[in-house]
Amino acid sequence: MHDPTAHGLGVTARGFGLRGPRGWAFRGIDLDAEPGALIAVEGPSGSGRTCLLLALTGRMRPTAGTARVGAFELPRRMSALRRVTALAHVAGVTDLEPALTVGEHLRERALLQRRFGGSLRGLLRPRAERRAEARRLIDTALDAAGLDLAALPKGDRTAVRDLERHQELRLSIALALMSRPRLLAVDDTDLKLSDAERAAVWERLRSISASGTTVLAVCSQAPEGAVAVSTAPSAGPSARSSPAPSAGSSVQSSAEDPAEPSAGSPATPSGDGPDGGPADGPDDGGPAGDGRTTEGSAAGEPRDPATTRKEEADALAQAGLS
Structure with a gap:
């Protein structure tokens, strides 16, 4: 458990949706989850899963329905929400540098966390104390993510390009946990993993949620x-809960054809800070960009998979997330 004192964020949504110039990314999302829950956003690739993840962490501006994450109402408190959430394994947002080693990524994140996430008093402590604190932060995050440096080909000197897919996923999770988030968001959790690797990753995520995050x-x-x-x-x-839901948690899955929402501004993503975490800035200054959404279609029309993938890339590019 990476932080037994952590307090997760409850998540509620009603008719939650995001629509851009090319149609709906997702719509009609109803969700109830207690703090510390393990929430799985399921669906085929191109169905708006990543956009929903970004919207519920304050990175994209919704256009329909209501949602509250902890005490943070969306979209009014997107900036504050970004400060207590972290992203892992989101293509175009949290990409790792293939040429850097695992140790370099970890030390860089620890430095950024001390500089931007710590107190002024922490910056003034003796160098030995700062190094010891960074080491504890790294070790705790690695333990929570289940990444064993000794099992890597060259230990912490292993380049990211030489990691197996499940190891790269665990490294991304460890880096996100170093900011001690109250909500951890992980994209493409089971993509290209074997059954055994997938089961091990889910077990690790359950452990993280059991610790309170x-x-x-x-x-x-x-x-x-x-x-x-x-x-x-x-x-x-439609509504579905998995066979053994977390205590006090319930959920309804999304609907493709709910009532048309009232007119709203186009979906607007918000960028991250230099450490892959939050970016400060007001929430009420209007759209921050084109915010083109990608998955889904207006009025529930069928979508061509190739067109959907191209629109997804266009959306993230124009949103400044790639």
Whole structure:
């Protein structure tokens, strides 16, 4: 457990949706999850899973419905929410540098955390104390993510390009945990993993949520025991909970054709800070960019997969997330 004193964020949403110039990224999301829950956003690739993850962490501006993460109402308190959430394994946002080693990534994140996430008194402590604190922070995050440096080909000198996929995922999770978030959001959790690797990753995420940190994970299929919400298109509203939901948690999966929301501003993503975490700035200054959304279509029309993938890339590029 990386931080037994951590307090996760509860998540509630009603009719939550995000629409841009090319149509709906997701819509009709209803969700109830207690603090410390393991929330699985399931659905096929291109169905708006990543956009929902970014919206629920204050990185994209929703256009329909209501949502509250902890005490933070969306979209009014997006900036404050970004300060207590962290992203892992989000393509175009948290990409690791292939040429850098695992140790270099960890030390860089510890330095950024001390500089931007710590107190002024911490910056003035003797160098030996700062190094010891950085070492504890790294070790705790690695333990929570389940990444054993001794098992890597060259230990912490192993380049990211030489990591296996599940090791790269664990490293990204460890880096995100170093900011001690109250909500950890992980994208593409089960992509290209074997059954054994997938089960091990979910077990690790359960351990993180059990320590008190809420976990929001994108996947193709939710595991047992998770609060599941679906972005898959459907003919009408549907609800599903996994067989063994977390205590006090419930969820309804998304609907493709809810009532048309009232007019709103286009979806607007918000950028991250230099450490892959929050970026300071007001929430009420209007759209920060084009905010083009990608997955889904207006009025529930069928989408061509190639077109969907191209729009997803365009959206992240124009949003400044790639």
